[in-house]
Amino acid sequence: MTSLRLVCEVVTQTARLMVGVPDYQTYVLHRQTRHPDKPVMTYEEFFRERQTARYAIGKGRFRGCC
Amino acid sequence: MSLRDKLTWAGVVLLGTISFGIVALTRDEPVNAAWLVVAAVCIYFIAYRFYALYITSRAFRVDQTRQTPAWRHNDGLDYVPTNRVVLFGHHFAAIAGAGPLVGPVLAAQMGYLPGTLWILAGVVFAGAVQDMTVLFFSTRRDGRSLGDMIRSEMGPVAGGIAGVGILLICIIVLSVLALVVVNALVGSPWGTFTVFCTIPIALLMGVYSRFIRPGRLAEMSAIGAIMLLAALIGGRSVSETPELAVYFNLPSSTLALLIITYGFVASVLPVWLLLAPRDYLSTFLKIGTILLLAIGIMVVRPDLQMAATTRFVDGSGPVWAGSLFPFLFITIACGAVSGWHALISSGTTPKMIENETQVRLLGYGAMLMESFVAIMAMIAASVIHPGVYFAMNSAAGLVGTDAGHVAQVVSGWGFTVTPDMLTQLAHDVGEKTILSRTGGAPTLAVGMASILSGMIGGKLLMGIWYHFAILFEALFILTTVDAGTRVCRFMIQDLVGNVIPAFKATESWVNNIAGSALACVLWGYFLYQGVIDPFGGIWTLWPLFGTANQMLAAIALTLCTVVLFKMKRERYAWVTIVPTVWLVACTVTAGLEKVFSANPAIGFLSHAAKFSSAVAAGTVLAPAKTVQQMSQIVFNDYVDAGLAAVFAAIVVIMVVYGVAACIRAMGNPRSTALEIDASGAMMGMGDD
Numbered sequence: 001m002t003s004l005r006l007v008c009e010v011v012t013q014t015a016r017l018m019v020g021v022p023d024y025q026t027y028v029l030h031r032q033t034r035h036p037d038k039p040v041m042t043y044e045e046f047f048r049e050r051q052t053a054r055y056a057i058g059k060g061r062f063r064g065c066c
Numbered sequence: 067m068s069l070r071d072k073l074t075w076a077g078v079v080l081l082g083t084i085s086f087g088i089v090a091l092t093r094d095e096p097v098n099a100a101w102l103v104v105a106a107v108c109i110y111f112i113a114y115r116f117y118a119l120y121i122t123s124r125a126f127r128v129d130q131t132r133q134t135p136a137w138r139h140n141d142g143l144d145y146v147p148t149n150r151v152v153l154f155g156h157h158f159a160a161i162a163g164a165g166p167l168v169g170p171v172l173a174a175q176m177g178y179l180p181g182t183l184w185i186l187a188g189v190v191f192a193g194a195v196q197d198m199t200v201l202f203f204s205t206r207r208d209g210r211s212l213g214d215m216i217r218s219e220m221g222p223v224a225g226g227i228a229g230v231g232i233l234l235i236c237i238i239v240l241s242v243l244a245l246v247v248v249n250a251l252v253g254s255p256w257g258t259f260t261v262f263c264t265i266p267i268a269l270l271m272g273v274y275s276r277f278i279r280p281g282r283l284a285e286m287s288a289i290g291a292i293m294l295l296a297a298l299i300g301g302r303s304v305s306e307t308p309e310l311a312v313y314f315n316l317p318s319s320t321l322a323l324l325i326i327t328y329g330f331v332a333s334v335l336p337v338w339l340l341l342a343p344r345d346y347l348s349t350f351l352k353i354g355t356i357l358l359l360a361i362g363i364m365v366v367r368p369d370l371q372m373a374a375t376t377r378f379v380d381g382s383g384p385v386w387a388g389s390l391f392p393f394l395f396i397t398i399a400c401g402a403v404s405g406w407h408a409l410i411s412s413g414t415t416p417k418m419i420e421n422e423t424q425v426r427l428l429g430y431g432a433m434l435m436e437s438f439v440a441i442m443a444m445i446a447a448s449v450i451h452p453g454v455y456f457a458m459n460s461a462a463g464l465v466g467t468d469a470g471h472v473a474q475v476v477s478g479w480g481f482t483v484t485p486d487m488l489t490q491l492a493h494d495v496g497e498k499t500i501l502s503r504t505g506g507a508p509t510l511a512v513g514m515a516s517i518l519s520g521m522i523g524g525k526l527l528m529g530i531w532y533h534f535a536i537l538f539e540a541l542f543i544l545t546t547v548d549a550g551t552r553v554c555r556f557m558i559q560d561l562v563g564n565v566i567p568a569f570k571a572t573e574s575w576v577n578n579i580a581g582s583a584l585a586c587v588l589w590g591y592f593l594y595q596g597v598i599d600p601f602g603g604i605w606t607l608w609p610l611f612g613t614a615n616q617m618l619a620a621i622a623l624t625l626c627t628v629v630l631f632k633m634k635r636e637r638y639a640w641v642t643i644v645p646t647v648w649l650v651a652c653t654v655t656a657g658l659e660k661v662f663s664a665n666p667a668i669g670f671l672s673h674a675a676k677f678s679s680a681v682a683a684g685t686v687l688a689p690a691k692t693v694q695q696m697s698q699i700v701f702n703d704y705v706d707a708g709l710a711a712v713f714a715a716i717v718v719i720m721v722v723y724g725v726a727a728c729i730r731a732m733g734n735p736r737s738t739a740l741e742i743d744a745s746g747a748m749m750g751m752g753d754d
Contacts, residue, residue: 014155016283017148018353019346022418027142034140047281048338050143054345055337055552 020054021047075115082108089374090179096369099445102178103363106186106441110434113190118430121195125630125638126202128422135208135742136418145209148418150427157415158432159349161197161407162356164243164543165400165615166440168506171513172608173397174447174455175385177375181398181444188395188402189437192645196619197407198429199626199642204412205419206741212412216625218740219632224723228621231716233557234709235405235614237585240329240550241592242611243543245603248321248593249505250540255314256305256496256533258321261540262314263297264344265328271343283346290347298533302496322597325547326590332548333555333582341548348542355538359442359514366520372448372455377480384460384479385504386605387667388659392652396612401440403645405618407433446513447506453483454491454500458509461602462502463689472501496529504602511535554585595702600689610709613656617713620649624724631731632739639728650717657714661707670710674703 013023024043031040041049067075085105089097122128139145148156173181204210210218213232217225251258267290275286304310316324332340381389386397400406411429419428447455456476457465465475469485476483492500495515500508515531523531556572559581563570569577596603623646630639663669666676680687681696690696731738742748 010149010151012284013149014152015350017152017156018159018349019283019342020414021283022143022146022148026146030140030142030146044280047275047283051338051342053144055341055549 021050075112078108078111082112089182093374096371097374098367098369099363099449100367102182102370102441102445106182106438109186109190110438113194114426114430114434117190118194118198118426121198121430121638121641122202122423122426125635125641126199126422126425127635128202128425130421130423132422134205134419134422135416136420138742139208139417144414145417147420150420150424153415153418153420153424154428154432155353156418157410157428158435159353160410160413160415161404161432161436162352162439163400163406163546164246164507164539165404165406166436167443167510167539168246169398169401169612170440170444171447171506171509172385172459172604173394174372174444175376175383175459176379176390176394177373178370178444178448179374180379180390180394182441184395184398185402185437185440185444188398189433192619192623192649193401193403193407193437194430194433195641195645196403196405196623196626197411197433198425200408200622201411201416201419201429202422202425203626203629204416205422205425208742209414209417210412212408212622212625215412215629216621219625219629220723220727224720227716227719229557229561231614231617231621231713232409233554233561234712235618236550236554236557237589238592238607238611238614238709239406240547240554240589241596242604242607244322244325244329244547244589244593245596245607246505246507247325247540247543247547248318248597249503249602249604250507250511250536251316251321252318253315253499254305254497254536255311256301256529257536257540258314258316259304259310260294260297260301260533260537261544263300264294264347264537264541264544265340267293267297268340268344268347271347272339275343276338286343287346287350290343291350294347294351294537298530298537301533302529305496318597319594322590322593325544326586326593328544329547329551329589330582330586333551333585334578341545341552344541345545345549348545351538352542355535356439356442358518359446360438362514362517362521363442363445366517368445368449368517368520370445370448371450372452376452384456384464386608387665388609388656392655392659393609393612395648395652396609396616396656398440399612399615399619401437401443403616403619403649404436405615405620405622407436408618408622443510446510446517448513449516450509450513451483451487453477453481454487454512455509456481457483457488458500458503458512459506460502461504461600461605463600463602465502467501469499469501494525494528495532497532502602504604506604507536507539510539551582551585551589554589555581558584558588595705598698599702606706609656609660610706610713613653613660613710613713616649616653616656617717620646620653620717621720623649624720628724628727628731629739631728632737634731634737636728636732646721650721653717654714657710657717660710661714670703670707674700674707677703 024046027046028040082105085101088101089105136145136147170181203215207215213225213229216228251261271286271290279285304314379390415428453476457472465472469488473483473485473488511532514535515528518531519528559569559572559577571577596607599606623642626642627639627646630642659668660670662671664672666673677687677696677700681693686693686696690699740748
């Protein structure tokens with residue numbers, strides 16, 4: 001059961017990262033442990049930030065051609 | 067290595083050898099595709115286990131204790147240490163595209179064997195090595211881009227020239243891929259309707275994920291997928307209703323203008339509205355379809371109908387012009403080696419890699435997977451009847467437009483086919499005609515449809531599977547077109563901004579519109595030129611695209627060689643020197659032949675000369691219909707010749723810079739590579 005859940009988790013994370021959205025829990029954990037004094041984006045804010053960043057001009061984000 | 071490991075690997079080698087022998091040596095009877103798959107997979111495993119490991123441990127000396135940028139700059143967003151399996155999926159999704167699907171289909175005109183050999187040898191010794199090396203170097207440089215690395219390791223002039231090369235390849239890629247879509251959709255109401263539907267579907271998904279349920283990716287993608295399926299099924303009804311079909315039965319020039327307009331609009335609009343949701347849809351569809359095709363091939367195990375080699379290895383083929391060397395190695399770019407991947411490998415992946423040792427899985431492994439996609443495309447092109455293959459891939463200017471005439475011409479080449487077979491197949495897939503559908507996508511769709519309908523649905527679902535395959539290709543090509551237009555616009559802004567600084571401000575609406583328009587005009591010009599080309603466009607433009615892509619690979623591999631020399635690893639630099647030499651030989655020969663060949667079918671200048679002398683004599687040469695068209699052809703020839711010459715020149719200049727940098731590095735007893743060391747400081751400064 002746990003291994004099935006792990007597989008599901010990895011597949012979900014992979015699918016999300018494929019479209020440029022990294023793991024939100026990892027982000028929250030990172031902010032809480034490394035920058036406890038700074039604000040943490042909500043999931044919606046996080047999603048928008050990542051969506052903008054994926055297509056940001058000038059970051060050299062080339063994708064899928066060949 | 068334990069005895070058990072040794073025995074296992076001996077088994078893999080034996081199995082690979084037997085399968086490969088069957089594929090390469092069987093004559094006069096069809097080979098089963100399963101042998102090709104087994105041979106390829108064995109070669110991939112052996113290359114991954116031995117060659118890739120040799121490179122990472124000896125040439126790179128990867129250091130598993132060294133901090134990667136993901137840890138050093140961890141911000142939970144761009145820089146995140148990521149599980150290698152998850153990151154593998156991300157990297158593969160980023161490199162996979164239309165290239166490995168189309169190139170092998172076109173290369174099948176020489177038979178399946180030459181292309182397959184190049185796909186396998188190319189990926190093991192060139193493509194995967196390039197991807198992995200660039201990924202490794204970028205990881206040691208905080209995830210810097212290819213252009214940045216060329217500038218810092220080889221100097222600003224080399225960096226500038228590479229930048230021009232990257233812009234040119236971007237323009238050619240966009241135009242050729244858009245041309246593939248145009249050729250797949252022309253005169254096909256079903257396909258056109260389905261692909262058009264993706265725009266409102268994407269808009270709806272965009273609004274959903276922005277306002278209704280912000281950030282709910284899974285829900286939004288599920289809704290999009292269901293609507294896409296509905297559009298696919300509805301497309302059949304549209305094509306069977308003449309009153310509706312007429313709106314979606316468009317000539318190629320109209321389709322081209324629509325795609326150019328679409329590219330412009332999509333790159334100007336806010337990304338969340340159109341670009342992003344389409345991207346999500348196409349990414350998931352792409353990965354899903356690749357998996358489905360792999361399962362289909364395993365289950366159905368079709369026989370390869372195409373011969374191992376055809377008479378067209380001599381260079382007289384109707385699909386694209388030119389002899390085996392160098393043009394086969396240009397035609398299959400992606401899938402064997404793709405310069406484009408050097409841009410992706412120095413993009414987001416190096417910022418998320420957990421440990422240096424994983425460059426082998428991510429760089430080398432993901433490229434092997436991409437190569438496997440190319441093998442599947444080769445299989446899909448080879449399972450259809452060779453006569454049908456040539457009827458689909460030869461331009462109307464060569465074989466005519468009537469099924470009877472086409473069958474006669476193709477049979478005359480030695481690929482016996484009857485007019486009935488051609489019309490019956492068109493009927494089966496729900497199209498009016500399948501003749502002269504150049505560009506590879508429809509051929510691949512027919513191949514995929516025959517494999518997948520062999521698994522599910524039989525003849526009944528053949529039409530659905532065909533249009534599903536067309537949709538899948540068109541969707542992610544168009545996503546490349548809109549995202550690529552944005553990248554192109556940025557590069558133009560950067561380049562022009564050096565002269566007019568105000569143009570660099572990417573936030574400005576005026577700059578946004580002017581830059582996007584300029585980008586669209588540039589690739590749109592080549593697209594339109596391809597569309598009105600009586601040879602079907604692919605015949606002229608695909609070699610140019612292949613040359614550009616391999617040129618970029620040659621540049622990236624030159625950089626890799628220079629960095630190995632600067633790291634004082636010149637003893638092992640042959641791992642990048644060998645593929646560099648090969649690619650330089652291919653691109654320069656191809657570039658020069660495209661410019662100077664006396665054969666008007668290959669050389670742009672001799673083609674121009676032939677047409678201008680006809681203009682002077684006042685005669686009109688087929689396929690042109692007016693003198694004005696003749697002058698247009700001559701002008702296009704000069705543009706194409708100029709481009710081919712520029713590609714060859716860029717490669718030569720980069721090699722000269724590369725050799726100079728290697729010699730300088732040899733003269734210095736210490737490492738001069740500009741790496742970031744464990745403390746985050748730049749190393750190797752001040753010596754070079």
